[in-house]
Amino acid sequence: MNLTRLTLYGFRNLAEQRLDFGDGLQVICGGNAQGKTNLLEAIFCLTAGRSFRSADDQILVGQTDGADEKVGYRLEGEIKRRDDALHPLLIFDQETKRRTFTLNGAPLRRVMELWAEVKAVPFVPADSLLVKGPPLLRRQFLNRFLGQKSALYRYHLQRFSTALRHRNAILKEMQRGNRGESLETWNGVYQEAAQALVDERAAAILQLAEAAQSFYRLLSRRGEAVRLAYQPASWEIGKDLAGGARREIAAGTCLFGPxxxxxxxxxxxxxxxxxxxxxxxxxxxxxxxxxxxxxxxEDGGDAPLLLLDDALSELDGSRREALLDLLEPLPQSFLTTVTIDELPRRQREKASIFDVQDGEIKKRPDPAG
Ligand SMILES: Nc1ncnc2c1ncn2[C@@H]1O[C@H](COP(=O)(O)OP(=O)(O)O)[C@@H](O)[C@H]1O
Ligand SMILES: [Mg+2]
Known part of the structure; x- marks a missing residue:
């Protein structure tokens, strides 16, 4: 899928503007703090329903020095897919603190509905936390990855979240000595959904491991061995629930699950x-x-958007070329960089280049005319 148009209003430091993107590599070029990451963030918000760096919509609203106070932000896109076009529209109203999200004019009840339609994979330098941060970030990564990949995963994730909430509340009551609602009522849904998530994660991690190893070899100088090991809190949820009820009541919280x-x-x-x-x-x-x-x-359908923030600066010359070679055949990818000199001439000539300065984004004229 390709993002062909993006209309911005009131998003971070980005000026109110309409951008038209082309096929293939879209290079976003600019000095520090000009708005490169903000642009990728805006695109990501429109495809995922949330930001990759802030859960708070108010932080995303453009702050100006008084004169031109923003009433919220508004992002509108046009995404071309193989057989159709999609128009996502995300509006956050600063006054009511409400966000509305529509796709082709129809309101979305849950952001996950969007994940079925529009796919995007971001990379930002802060993603080193994916490796070095707490397990929660890796679980979020798995949920987002599998949420885009599988309708069944989305279905079970929704059910599991609800069952988890209810079971936690009941266990808390029981810990206090109250009888509360029966734990049994939620055990069935909890067990079924949790087991489905565990099984899907286990299968997907095998696939991820193989691909991650080959990309790491391509991008790192030494190409060491990469292993991904899934460590579920429980492989057999049903068994652990049955045998561990007393421990869960003592803890006042669910102890077994994804x-x-x-x-x-x-x-x-x-x-x-x-x-x-x-x-x-x-x-x-x-x-x-x-x-x-x-x-x-590989799952077929349209390729996701690929949003790479500052991915070149870490790599030396030949690894840079290796990454750019990967990007070349893709339907569309976005890459931010401080200087266009980081790109070899061949790629520079083919790419669409955008300069970002103080939130204003301008497309460089095509050298071929
Ligand atoms: N809500 C906001 N309103 C106005 N400016 C913002 C807001 N959030 C961040 N900024 C500013 O946007 C600028 C550009 O940020 P960023 O896109 O991260 O820069 P870079 O081009 O280095 O990736 C920064 O100076 C930052 O302070
Ligand atoms: Mg940045």
Whole structure:
């Protein structure tokens, strides 16, 4: 799928403007703090329903020095797919604190409905936290990846979240000595949904591991062995629920389920979370994101949008070329960079180049005319 048009209003430091994007590589070029990441963030919001760096819509609203106070933000896109076009529209109203999201004019009840239609894979330098941060971030990565990949996963994730909430509330009551609602009423849904998530994660991680290894080899200088090890809190939820009821009541919370899983990443046999350097973390995260992208492509349908923030600066000359070679045949990808000199001439000539300065984004004229 290709983002052909983006209309911005009131989003971070970005000026009110309409942008037309082309096929293939879209290079977003500009100095520090000009708005490159903000642009990728805007595109991501429109495809995922939320930002990759802030959960708070109010932070996304453009702040000006008084004169031109923004009433909220508004993002509108046009996305061409193989057989149709989609028009996502996301509006956040600063006064009512309400957001509305529509797709081709029809309101979306849940953002996950969007994930079925529009796919996007981002990479930002802060993704090193995917490797070096807490397990929660890796679970979110798995949920977003599998949420885009599988309708069944989305269905079970929704049911599991509801069952988890209810079971936690009941267990808390029971911990206090109250009888509360019967735990049994939620056990069935909980067990079924949790087991489905665990099984899908286990299968997908095998696929991810293989792809991540090959991308890491391509992008890192030494190409060490990458291992992904799934460590679920429970492999057999039904059994653990039956045998562990007393422990759960004592804890006042659900102890078995995919909300406690870990995806362990190992580099050269050592846990990357604790041992890898900042640079290795970023490179591993980039390999994971590219693995996610490739697997989503293999499922058929339209290729996702690929949004790479500052992905070149970590890489030396030949790895840069390797990454750019990967991007070249893709229907559309976005890449931010401080200077266009980071790109070899061949790629520069083919790409659409946009300069960002103080939130204003301008397309460079095509050298071929
Ligand atoms: N809500 C906001 N309103 C106005 N400016 C913002 C807002 N959020 C961030 N900014 C500013 O946007 C600028 C550009 O940010 P960013 O896109 O991250 O830069 P870069 O081009 O280095 O990726 C920064 O100076 C930042 O302070
Ligand atoms: Mg940036």
């Amino acid at each position: 909300h406690l899983d870990e995806l362990e990443i190992r580099l050269s046999g050592r846990a990357a979370r604790f041992y890898s350097s900042e640079g290795e973390g970023r490179c591993l995260a980039l390999a994971l994101r590219l693995a996610e992208y490739r697997i989503l492509c």
